[in-house]
Amino acid sequence: MRVRHVIALDVGGTGMKAALVGPDGALLHRALRPTGREHGPEAVTEAVLRFAEDLRVHGEREFGEPAAAAGVGVPGVVDAGTGSVAYSANLGWRDVPLRSLLSERLGGVPVALGHDMRAGGLAEGRLGAGRGVDRFLYLALGTGISAAICIDGRIEAGAHGSAGEIGHVVVRPGGPACGCGGRGCLESLASASAVAREWAAACGDPGATAEDAARAVEAGDPRARRVWDGAVSALADGLLVCITLLDPRALIVGGGLAGAGETLFAPLRAALAERVVFQTLPTVLPAALGDNAGSLGAGLLAWDLLPDGAASTGAASTEAAASVASATGPAVSVEAAAR
Amino acid sequence: MRVRHVIALDVGGTGMKAALVGPDGALLHRALRPTGREHGPEAVTEAVLRFAEDLRVHGEREFGEPAAAAGVGVPGVVDAGTGSVAYSANLGWRDVPLRSLLSERLGGVPVALGHDMRAGGLAEGRLGAGRGVDRFLYLALGTGISAAICIDGRIEAGAHGSAGEIGHVVVRPGGPACGCGGRGCLESLASASAVAREWAAACGDPGATAEDAARAVEAGDPRARRVWDGAVSALADGLLVCITLLDPRALIVGGGLAGAGETLFAPLRAALAERVVFQTLPTVLPAALGDNAGSLGAGLLAWDLLPDGAASTGAASTEAAASVASATGPAVSVEAAAR
Structure with a gap:
C-alpha cells in the first residue's frame, strides 16, 4: 500500500528520535539512534544526515514511495531565514546549514528546520x-x-x-x-x-x-x-x-x-x-504526546511545507496563515525555514 | 476647513486625557479633566461620557464635522467581545458596558474600547x-x-x-x-x-x-x-x-x-x-510619546474601526490584518472591541 509520509527528526544532545509521519499526524514508524556528540560536531551532522537517508530508504520500501518532505527539530538557535543552526551547545554546532545539507542528501525534497521545544509545542498544540x-x-x-x-x-x-x-x-x-x-x-x-x-x-x-x-x-x-x-x-x-x-x-x-x-x-x-x-x-x-512531541512536531513542520499538508491535518500551516482557526479550535503554527 | 478626526480618551485613576486625532495620528486638540473617582463609579462613567460629548461638540465647531469614531483606553480588565469593562480597581468599575454607552452618547458612531497600557503600546509601536x-x-x-x-x-x-x-x-x-x-x-x-x-x-x-x-x-x-x-x-x-x-x-x-x-x-x-x-x-x-501615548493609542483604535483608517495611517488595522507589514516596518495592532 502506498502511504504518503514525511521524515521527522528530533535531534537531542544524547539521542535522536526519528519518525515517519502520515498526513494525519500518525506515527507510521519510529526509530532511535545515539547522537554521538563525543565524536565531534561534524560526526553529529553526518549522523543526522545518514539517519534521514536511512529513513527515506525505509519509507520507500515500506510505504511504496519516498518521503515527500522532512522536518528536523534541533536544540539551539535556529535561523529560520537561512535554514541553518546558528548555535547549539548540546550538539557542538555553529553555523551548520542543516536545511540545505538535508535536502541535498534526500534528493531535493523540501526540508523544514525548527527549534526542538517549539516543534514539541506545535505538536502538543495541534495533536496533544x-x-x-x-x-x-x-x-x-x-x-x-x-x-x-x-x-x-x-x-x-x-x-x-x-x-x-x-x-x-x-x-x-x-x-x-x-x-x-x-x-x-x-x-x-x-x-x-x-x-x-x-x-x-x-x-x-x-x-x-x-x-x-x-x-x-x-x-x-x-x-x-x-x-x-x-x-x-x-x-x-x-x-x-x-x-x-x-x-x-x-x-x-x-x-x-x-x-x-x-x-x-x-x-x-x-x-x-x-x-x-x-x-x-x-x-x-x-502533556499528551510524551517523548514523541518533538518528532511529531518536526513532522508537522515538514507537512506544512507541502501544499496538501495543511488541508490534510486540518490545521493552519505556516506563519502567514497562522491566525486561521480550524473547526476543532485555533490551529497552531511555528516558525519554519522552508527550502 | 473640514478635518476628519476621531475622539480619543485615556481614562486614568485620577485624570482623563482626551484628544481629537487626525487620520495621520496628529493630535489636533488636547484636553484634561479630573476623573472624579471620589464621587463614585457612576459619576466616573458620566464624566467619561460628558467629556466625549463635549469633544464631539468641539470637533464639530473647530473642524466642520463631528468625529467619525471614538476610542477609549481604560485601566483594568476589558472584555473586547462585549465591549464592557469587566473590572477596574482604579475607576471602581465592574461590568460597565462602556462601548454601547459611549456610542449612544455620541450619536451612534463606532466606538473602540481598549486597555490603556496596550493602547499606549500600540501608539509607541505605530507612531513612537x-x-x-x-x-x-x-x-x-x-x-x-x-x-x-x-x-x-x-x-x-x-x-x-x-x-x-x-x-x-x-x-x-x-x-x-x-x-x-x-x-x-x-x-x-x-x-x-x-x-x-x-x-x-x-x-x-x-x-x-x-x-x-x-x-x-x-x-x-x-x-x-x-x-x-x-x-x-x-x-x-x-x-x-x-x-x-x-x-x-x-x-x-x-x-x-x-x-x-x-x-x-x-x-x-x-x-x-x-x-x-x-x-x-x-x-x-x-518612550517617544510621553503622556500622549494612551490617548494617541485610543485614537488609533478608533481609526482602525473606519474603512479609511488603516489606509490613511499607513498601518495594519485590527487583529485579523495584524501580520501585514507596512512599508515603514511591521505594523502594530491591538485587540479592540468594535461596535
Whole structure:
C-alpha cells in the first residue's frame, strides 16, 4: 500500500528520535539512534544526515514511495531565514546549514528546520493537550527546563530565536549555581536533574533519580517530601511569572518529572492557586504526546511545507496563515525555514 | 476647513486625557479633566461620557464635522467581545458596558474600547519609539509599573486580558509589601512611588519625589545613589525575566521615572548587560510619546474601526490584518472591541 509520509527528526544532545509521519499526524514508524556528540560536531551532522537517508530508504520500501518532505527539530538557535543552526551547545554546532545539507542528501525534497521545544509545542498544540487552546505554555521538565510559548495559535520564537527559556528565570536570587552561569535559575531547582541531585544528597544514595524521589514521596518519606516540595515551590514561582506576564489559558507540563503524575500535578496546582492574586489561574495539564512531541512536531513542520499538508491535518500551516482557526479550535503554527 | 478626526480618551485613576486625532495620528486638540473617582463609579462613567460629548461638540465647531469614531483606553480588565469593562480597581468599575454607552452618547458612531497600557503600546509601536520594531516591551514606570507586550506586530492581551503585568513579577522574594497583596513585586521596588518612598526615608523629607531622587543622584548624593541603584537593580532583574521568556528586540521605557533620562537609562543598560548570559540584549529606548501615548493609542483604535483608517495611517488595522507589514516596518495592532 502506498502511504504518503514525511521524515521527522528530533535531534537531542544524547539521542535522536526519528519518525515517519502520515498526513494525519500518525506515527507510521519510529526509530532511535545515539547522537554521538563525543565524536565531534561534524560526526553529529553526518549522523543526522545518514539517519534521514536511512529513513527515506525505509519509507520507500515500506510505504511504496519516498518521503515527500522532512522536518528536523534541533536544540539551539535556529535561523529560520537561512535554514541553518546558528548555535547549539548540546550538539557542538555553529553555523551548520542543516536545511540545505538535508535536502541535498534526500534528493531535493523540501526540508523544514525548527527549534526542538517549539516543534514539541506545535505538536502538543495541534495533536496533544493543547488542541483548541489559543494560548498556552508547554513546559518540559527534564535534564533542563525549557518551554514553548503559544500565543493566539502561534509558537513564539522571539526576536533572536530564544523565547521560552523559562529554565533560566531566576526564582531564588543567589540560589544554586546553574549551568548557564547564573544562580537560582528555575532549572537549578526544579528540573529532574535538580530533584535527583537533592534527593541523592538527602537519602545518601548518589545514584538516586527524580523517579526515586517521586516514589519516596508516594511512600510518605518526609525527607523526600521536603525535596519535592522545594522543587514544586520553585516551579510554581517560575510559572507564576509566566502567568503574570503572559496570561496563558493553559500550562502543559511534560518531560521526565511530569511522569510522576498527580504526585507532581496536585501540589503544583495547589501552589499556583495559593500564589495567584489578581491573575487568572490557567488550567494545568499533563502533556499528551510524551517523548514523541518533538518528532511529531518536526513532522508537522515538514507537512506544512507541502501544499496538501495543511488541508490534510486540518490545521493552519505556516506563519502567514497562522491566525486561521480550524473547526476543532485555533490551529497552531511555528516558525519554519522552508527550502 | 473640514478635518476628519476621531475622539480619543485615556481614562486614568485620577485624570482623563482626551484628544481629537487626525487620520495621520496628529493630535489636533488636547484636553484634561479630573476623573472624579471620589464621587463614585457612576459619576466616573458620566464624566467619561460628558467629556466625549463635549469633544464631539468641539470637533464639530473647530473642524466642520463631528468625529467619525471614538476610542477609549481604560485601566483594568476589558472584555473586547462585549465591549464592557469587566473590572477596574482604579475607576471602581465592574461590568460597565462602556462601548454601547459611549456610542449612544455620541450619536451612534463606532466606538473602540481598549486597555490603556496596550493602547499606549500600540501608539509607541505605530507612531513612537517602536516604529518598525516587530517585538518589544513597552514599560511605564509611574505610580505603578505595567507593560504592553508587542509580539510580531501585535499587542498581546493574554487569555483573560491581563497580559503584561510586569509590575507584579516578584524580583525580591519576601521583599516589600505590594498593593496587590504580594511581596517583593517589581512595582514595590522600582516604580516612581517606590523610589519616592525610599528617597523620602533616606533624606528625611516626607514630601520628596522620584524626580528629587534623580536630581540628588545627578548632584552626587551617595544616599540617593544607593536608593537609585536599588531601584535600577530590581528593574533590571524584572526586565531580565522578560528578556529570558520573550526575547524582545527592544525595551521601550516610559512613565514618570523615565523622565530622568540617562540618569536612568545609562545604569539600566549597564545592569542589563551585566545580567545577560545566553540572552541577546535588546535595545533599551526611551518612550517617544510621553503622556500622549494612551490617548494617541485610543485614537488609533478608533481609526482602525473606519474603512479609511488603516489606509490613511499607513498601518495594519485590527487583529485579523495584524501580520501585514507596512512599508515603514511591521505594523502594530491591538485587540479592540468594535461596535
